[in-house]
Amino acid sequence: MDKKQIGEKVDQAASTGRMKLGELGSFIRDQRKAARLSLRKLSDQAGISNPYLSQIERGLRKPSAEILQSIAKALQISAETLYIRAGILDERRDSDTISAILQDPYLSEAHKRSLVEIYNNYLQLSAEAPKAATVKDVTG
Template structure:
């Protein structure tokens, strides 16, 4: 998915939830300018930022991960479903497992492919 499409999806979800850009940025714990850049397709958010946005919008993180191209809907669908449906682990643990799986997938990408896909994802530190 193109960054503009991800940003438009987030903007549509924000508007559907009747949230201002400022309110969503506060709820997600990210800066207003950064969220604006994401919505305009200028920045590609990390999985951590997508998780915060999803939580603030009350939608699944998986939805945003698929939209962002972090998870391939077909390939990871069964694994992610199994994780999400497991009643014995917490929501935080589920999210960490999905993030770990994504990190393993990214580390297995060929170096020439990684340069164009993984390096585009800004790594956020602290929040």
């Protein structure tokens, strides 16, 4: 990888970061408008300064998780929604139930397998259900 390619990689990473902040900001602004709130109203309710909220919406600043939490609460949406958009949290997979079972910290491997199997049996009894997912499908 020569210098030109390294330069391109860096530029790409930088603009990707900015895009993420812009998306988050746009999303917050959209939610705010959907809630019929002015920027000042939302900032008051979230307990943050209105210039700062403005900067966040325009993607100029990267707010901490705490600020995101405050905004989410004021918007009456889940904080996780904002965390996901901010890149703090991963997006849940499609096969939530199996995924949740497999990641449960309190289940043994044997119990996990049993639950997955029971779950798949139940799916087969439901005409509207998708094709039964396997453990392999989930772990990829």
